[in-house]
Amino acid sequence: MATSVLITGGTGFLGVFIVDAIQEQHLEWSITVLDLVLPKAPKDNVAYEIGDVTDLQSVIAITDRIKPKVIIHTAGLVPELAGRYGRRLKERVWDTNVNGTRNMLSAAKKAGVEAFVWTGSCCAVTDDMRYQYPNIDETWPTSNTSLIYGESKAAAETLVLSANTPLLSTCSLRPSVLFGPGDYQLIPSIHAMIPKRETHLVIGPGSNLWDVTYAPNIADAHILAVENLLSSSKTAAGEAIFISNEQPITFRDFCLALWKEFGHIPTWEVHIPVGVANLAGWVAEWVTWVTGTPTTLSRGVCWMRLGRGIVVGRRRGGCWGISRGWGSRKV
Amino acid sequence: MGCASSMGEGCHGGVRIAFRRRDNFGDSTKSLLHSCHDRLPRPTSRTFSAFAAKMPSARDVVYYLFHIQELRAIIHWKTWHKPVHERDESKESRDLKECYRFLDLTSRSFVAVIQELHPELLVPVCVFYLILRSLDTVEDDMTISIEEKEPLLRDFYTHIDHENWTYDGNGPEEKDREVLVKFDCVTREFNKIKDEYKIIINDITKRMGNGMADYAKNAGDNSSGVKTIEDYELYCHYVAGLVGEGVTRLFVTAKLANPALLQRPELMESMGQLLQQTNIIRDVWEDNEHKRCFWPKEVWSKYVDEFSDLFLLQNREKALQCSSEMVLMALNRAEECLLYMAGVKEQSVFNFVAIPQSMAIATLELCFQNLAIFDRNVKITKGSACQLMTESTQNVQLVCEVFRRYARKIHRKNNPSDPHFLDINVACGKIERSIESIFPTQTPRTLPHGADQTVAMDSEEEAKRKAQEAEAKKDVMYWALAIFATLGIITAVMVVAA
Numbered sequence: 076m077a078t079s080v081l082i083t084g085g086t087g088f089l090g091v092f093i094v095d096a097i098q099e100q101h102l103e104w105s106i107t108v109l110d111l112v113l114p115k116a117p118k119d120n121v122a123y124e125i126g127d128v129t130d131l132q133s134v135i136a137i138t139d140r141i142k143p144k145v146i147i148h149t150a151g152l153v154p155e156l157a158g159r160y161g162r163r164l165k166e167r168v169w170d171t172n173v174n175g176t177r178n179m180l181s182a183a184k185k186a187g188v189e190a191f192v193w194t195g196s197c198c199a200v201t202d203d204m205r206y207q208y209p210n211i212d213e214t215w216p217t218s219n220t221s222l223i224y225g226e227s228k229a230a231a232e233t234l235v236l237s238a239n240t241p242l243l244s245t246c247s248l249r250p251s252v253l254f255g256p257g258d259y260q261l262i263p264s265i266h267a268m269i270p271k272r273e274t275h276l277v278i279g280p281g282s283n284l285w286d287v288t289y290a291p292n293i294a295d296a297h298i299l300a301v302e303n304l305l306s307s308s309k310t311a312a313g314e315a316i317f318i319s320n321e322q323p324i325t326f327r328d329f330c331l332a333l334w335k336e337f338g339h340i341p342t343w344e345v346h347i348p349v350g351v352a353n354l355a356g357w358v359a360e361w362v363t364w365v366t367g368t369p370t371t372l373s374r375g376v377c378w379m380r381l382g383r384g385i386v387v388g389r390r391r392g393g394c395w396g397i398s399r400g401w402g403s404r405k406v
Numbered sequence: 407m408g409c410a411s412s413m414g415e416g417c418h419g420g421v422r423i424a425f426r427r428r429d430n431f432g433d434s435t436k437s438l439l440h441s442c443h444d445r446l447p448r449p450t451s452r453t454f455s456a457f458a459a460k461m462p463s464a465r466d467v468v469y470y471l472f473h474i475q476e477l478r479a480i481i482h483w484k485t486w487h488k489p490v491h492e493r494d495e496s497k498e499s500r501d502l503k504e505c506y507r508f509l510d511l512t513s514r515s516f517v518a519v520i521q522e523l524h525p526e527l528l529v530p531v532c533v534f535y536l537i538l539r540s541l542d543t544v545e546d547d548m549t550i551s552i553e554e555k556e557p558l559l560r561d562f563y564t565h566i567d568h569e570n571w572t573y574d575g576n577g578p579e580e581k582d583r584e585v586l587v588k589f590d591c592v593t594r595e596f597n598k599i600k601d602e603y604k605i606i607i608n609d610i611t612k613r614m615g616n617g618m619a620d621y622a623k624n625a626g627d628n629s630s631g632v633k634t635i636e637d638y639e640l641y642c643h644y645v646a647g648l649v650g651e652g653v654t655r656l657f658v659t660a661k662l663a664n665p666a667l668l669q670r671p672e673l674m675e676s677m678g679q680l681l682q683q684t685n686i687i688r689d690v691w692e693d694n695e696h697k698r699c700f701w702p703k704e705v706w707s708k709y710v711d712e713f714s715d716l717f718l719l720q721n722r723e724k725a726l727q728c729s730s731e732m733v734l735m736a737l738n739r740a741e742e743c744l745l746y747m748a749g750v751k752e753q754s755v756f757n758f759v760a761i762p763q764s765m766a767i768a769t770l771e772l773c774f775q776n777l778a779i780f781d782r783n784v785k786i787t788k789g790s791a792c793q794l795m796t797e798s799t800q801n802v803q804l805v806c807e808v809f810r811r812y813a814r815k816i817h818r819k820n821n822p823s824d825p826h827f828l829d830i831n832v833a834c835g836k837i838e839r840s841i842e843s844i845f846p847t848q849t850p851r852t853l854p855h856g857a858d859q860t861v862a863m864d865s866e867e868e869a870k871r872k873a874q875e876a877e878a879k880k881d882v883m884y885w886a887l888a889i890f891a892t893l894g895i896i897t898a899v900m901v902v903a904a
Contacts, residue, residue, distance in 0.1 A: 210842045282814070284835050323835030324828065331822040340822050350882035355889060 077105040080301070081143035083128055083179060084150030085121075086114040088257050089194065092294035093147060094121060100298055107141050109134075110150065128175035131182070138186035145301050148179045149194040154224055155260060165223045172227035173234070180238045180245075188243055190304035192297055193235045195247040197317060198225040207283075213315060232315055239313035244304040247315040248296055255290030265330050266337060274334055274341040277327055278352040285326055286319035293318050469787070476789020483792035487799065489522040490754035504591040505532055512539050512582050519758045526660045527755070529595060530603040534652060536592045537566055537611055540573075540585050545618040549577030552622060559619040563612035567604070569594050602659050610652035617644030631699035631713070635735070638702035639679065642686075646678030657755050664749035673749075676742035677759065683736035684766040687729065687773050691717070691780055705731050717780050725780050730826045733774045737816070737833040740767060741840040744809060748802050748844050760798040764808045768794055771812040775819045806841045813837040 080097065084090045085108030097104055098120070107122045108114075117123060122141075126133045128150050138146075152171035158164045176193065183191050201208050202225020203218035217229040232247045239245040254261050268274050296318045303311040334340065347355075462470075470477040495503070509532055510517050520531055541562050544555060554575065565571040572590050576583035585592070596604065621641070632638045654674040657663035667673060686693075686700045693700060699713045708731075709724040710716055716725040743763050750756045768786050773779050786794075797804045813834040820830050 207847070209847050210839060284838060322832040323839050324831050325817075325835070328820075328828065328831040332828045335822050335827070348878050348881040348885065350878055351885035351889075354882065354886055358889065358893075 077103055078145060078305075079107065079141060079143045080104050080145040080147060081107045081109060081138065081141065082147045082149060083109045083175075084148075084194075086110040086112065086123075087149065088255075088259060089253060089290055089293060090149050091257060092255065092290045093149060093297050094118060096291065096294040096298055104145075107137075107143065109137060128178055129170050131178040134178050134182045135185060138182040138188070142186055143188055145190045145192070145305070146179060146183050146188050147192045147194075147297055147301065148176060149297070150175060151194065151228075153260065159224060160222060162223055168223050168227050169230075172224075173231045176231040176234055180234060184238070184243060190301055191235070191238070191243060191245040192300045192304065193231070193245065193247050194293075194297070195232050195235075195249040195315060196224070196228045197249045197251045197319075198222070199229040199232050199249060199315075201225070202228075211317070213317060236313055236315060244309050244312040246300050246304060246311040246313065248293070248300055248318050249315055250288045250293040250296070250318040251286045251320075253288050253290050253293060258290070262333060265333050268330070269334060269337060269339045274330070274339065275344050277344050277346045278349060282325060284323040285329075286321065286323055287329060288319050292320060466788075470789065473787070473789055476787060476793070479789045479793035479796065483796050487796065489518075490757065491522055491524055491528070493521055493528065494525075499595075501591040501594045502529065504588065505529075505536060505595055508536055508539075508585045508588075508592070512536070512585060519754075519761060522754050523758060524660070524662055524752055524754045527656055527662065530599045530607070530656055531653065533592060533596050533599065534607050534610075534656070536585060537562075537596070537607060538614065538649065539582065540589060540592070541611060541615055541618065543576060543580060543582045543586060544573070545622055547576050547580050549579075550575055555622055556619045559615040559622065562615040563608050565589075566593055566596050566608065566611060569597065603656060606652055606655045606659065610648050614644055614648050617648070632702045634704045635702050638700070638704075641700070642679050642682040643675065646682035647675045648678070650674040650678035653759075657750065657752075662750075662752035662755045664751065667746060667749045670745075673742045673746040676739040677746050677763065680736055680739040680743050681762055681766050683732070683739070684770050684773075687732045687736065688769055688779065688784060690729075692783055701728075701732060705735075722777055722780075726775065726777060727825055729773065729779060730775070730824050730830065733770055733816075734826050734830050734833060736766075736770055737813075737830065737837075740809060740813070740833070741836050744802075744806060744837070744840050744844065747805055750802075753799075756802070757799045760802075760805045761795055764794040764798040764805060765791065767809055767812045771815045771819075774816050775821060775824075803845060806844060809837055810841055 078101075082090055082093055085094050085106075087110070090108065090110070091114075094106060094108065095118075097106055098118070105122075106120070107124060109124045109126050109128070111125065111127060113123055113125065124137050124141075126137055128134055128148075150171070152168050154164050154168055180191065182188075197211075198221070199217045200211060200215050202221035204221065208215070217232065219226055219229050221229070232249075235245050235247050252261060296316075300311055300316075303309065331341070470480075493506070498506075506521070509520060513520070513535065516535070520535060521528070523531055541559065544550065544558055544562070547555075550558075558573075558575075565573075568590075570590050571593055572588065573586040574583070576586055596607070617640075621644070632641055651671065651674050654663065654667050658665050658668055690701060694714060694717060701713065703713075706713055706716060706728050709728040710721055715721050716728060747756070747760055747763065750759055765786065768790060772784055772786055776784065778784050794808060797808050817831060817834040820827055820834075824830070
């Protein structure tokens with residue numbers, strides 16, 4: 076019998092790549108996608124279900140009907156830059172990321188699912204902005220006082236990993252910042268700096284390194300994780316694993332390379348001290364509040380551009396050797 | 407490897423007919439190394455000539471007037487560098503003295519570091535050097551016919567323990583022919599060293615001889631130089647990677663380096679590759695002048711149709727891009743070199759491997775984004791060389807600092823319009839990551855749970871940090887002032903306009 080795989084968030088940025096990767100590597104798996112809406116261009120041989128992971132009853136109805144062997148739970152809410160550093164969206168983010176995950180785990184247990192792979196995030200650790208994260212690895216603790224997104228991911232991860240039992244194997248994958256074709260958050264906001272003539276500004280020394288992850292690579296990681304959890308060794312069961320391209324660069328370089336693809340190379344640059352940037356972000360937020368019109372600048376943007384020294388170090392287990400190389404040129 | 411370079415200098419199997427001699431230090435450092443070496447009791451005439459070689463030119467005087475820091479580095483090195491070990495000439499046999507004389511004659515760059523080596527390895531490494539040097543002298547000499555040369559190279563390892571074996575088939579022009587003419591001095595010393603060292607030297611000589619013979623045989627019909635990147639790396643393997651393996655095995659056998667180095671052979675290979683590739687990049691102009699080409703066709707053919715076109719004025723940009731790709735290939739080896747050096751225990755061995763590596767990364771930085779490499783010989787200045795030597799004769803942490811410094815320089819020089827921009831930055835990032843993994847930054851977060859949350863910092867660093875913070879604060883004040891002033895002006899203008 077075909078291995079039945081349920082993918083939540085399967086029409087999203089990452090979900091689409093996971094569906095593609097499965098269709099490429101595991102023709103014998105039957106795919107069901109659960110998402111809030113139907114995709115504009117449905118794929119062949121994929122069953123689509125409309126549902127909301129925050130609604131336990133509807134989720135259970137679906138899992139009871141299709142009895143999946145594997146659940147890839149990738150549905151989540153990633154707040155956009157402007158909302159990311161505030162706490163305004165906390166309820167929504169928490170509801171989708173934590174309650175949604177709790178619901179999926181309950182449904183998985185009830186339906187007798189064997190493998191549960193959850194898309195976590197490096198933010199579960201790194202959103203705590205008091206620290207730098209040089210050569211971070213899985214031994215570093217998660218933080219429950221960080222940003223709303225990181226907090227929700229850390230809480231949900233605890234749920235996922237503690238649900239690991241001999242019957243239901245779970246694991247969490249923590250990709251670093253994703254980019255790839257169809258990205259609607261990272262690359263558009265970097266590109267948007269060109270017309271705004273902001274490409275000359277560098278906040279701080281611009282020497283902090285971080286690791287990005289090309290979306291198809293993280294899709295491959297999901298498949299490797301599923302294979303591992305279905306195998307007899309199950310070395311990934313109950314584990315959280317960082318995923319990255321293993322290509323440490325500065326955020327500035329990533330932007331420069333991206334801008335070049337759009338034919339833009341900044342001819343000069345000016346370094347703005349971190350404190351000033353923070354102040355300017357604060358002023359801009361204040362102006363937004365007074366005038367009611369959104370500005371491009373916020374403290375979050377400043378932090379974003381600062382990059383925070385996230386370099387993902389080695390990860391445990393031998394099964395995660397993935398490299399498709401740079402994808403930025405394809406974007 | 408230390409030796410790789412010194413020997414690399416000697417064991418350059420020419421892919422083309424001609425042979426190239428490489429000196430990893432460049433001439434500038436040669437006399438400096440001699441100067442520290444001159445403290446050893448030496449024949450007067452030699453000391454004299456070394457002194458003569460040190461007379462600064464007017465150009466040097468002007469240069470150092472404007473680069474006081476470099477002058478300081480030179481004085482520092484000359485004043486403070488003490489050899490870790492010194493030769494004991496009273497116990498040396500006549501043959502051994504002769505060997506050191508050969509070493510002095512043939513090696514421009516490594517005579518000093520070899521002679522400072524731990525007594526356990528001093529003779530084995532010296533003999534090893536002279537054997538490889540001789541092998542190379544045979545390979546290099548175009549007056550020897552290929553019919554004679556090929557078997558001589560392949561069987562060379564069988565001669566190294568023949569107490570009476572000598573060879574006088576080299577042409578009279580060959581500068582190092584004397585070593586072969588009196589090769590029996592070397593073989594007699596070879597027979598005196600420990601058996602475990604003999605096995606290693608024998609094995610490397612055999613493999614290098616065969617590698618050289620293959621190239622020599624191909625040299626006739628392979629007129630376009632090195633074709634693929636694979637060929638290029640194989641060539642560097644024969645002339646430098648193998649030496650890396652040989653000396654590493656010697657170090658480990660003598661218990662002067664971590665045996666784990668042999669478990670990861672890619673590390674010692676990278677040590678040789680980085681040195682050799684750097685030399686090949688730096689010497690591109692000189693090689694072209696001599697109608698030789700060691701850059702692989704697979705690389706340069708992406709930019710120009712003929713190798714010599716790289717040197718044309720209208721191809722400047724293409725040439726620069728091509729050199730970036732070459733630098734990238736070498737830079738990718740740096741990470742493994744750092745890991746290797748972290749596994750060396752003994753100080754003299756550390757100096758022996760670290761000095762050439764630091765020189766190489768500095769030379770790589772000098773060649774990167776530098777069109778001058780297509781116009782003339784470029785080399786690092788004496789001052790930088792001295793500073794590098796001082797830093798490379800302490801500990802691995804300082805060498806890591808050297809690598810980090812030059813990786814950042816390369817990063818800063820990198821040009822977004824270069825096709826290898828991203829890859830080169832990633833290579834630099836990997837160097838930083840590697841250093842971070844060898845010497846992790848201590849932050850409150852990295853300490854184990856429950857450990858004291860105050861991080862020990864040495865006072866100097868603390869002071870530096872405070873100074874930086876103070877400066878940042880001042881900057882913030884100025885900027886804040888500027889921002890509010892601007893806002894104020896805009897408000898005023900709007901009020902007036904209204």
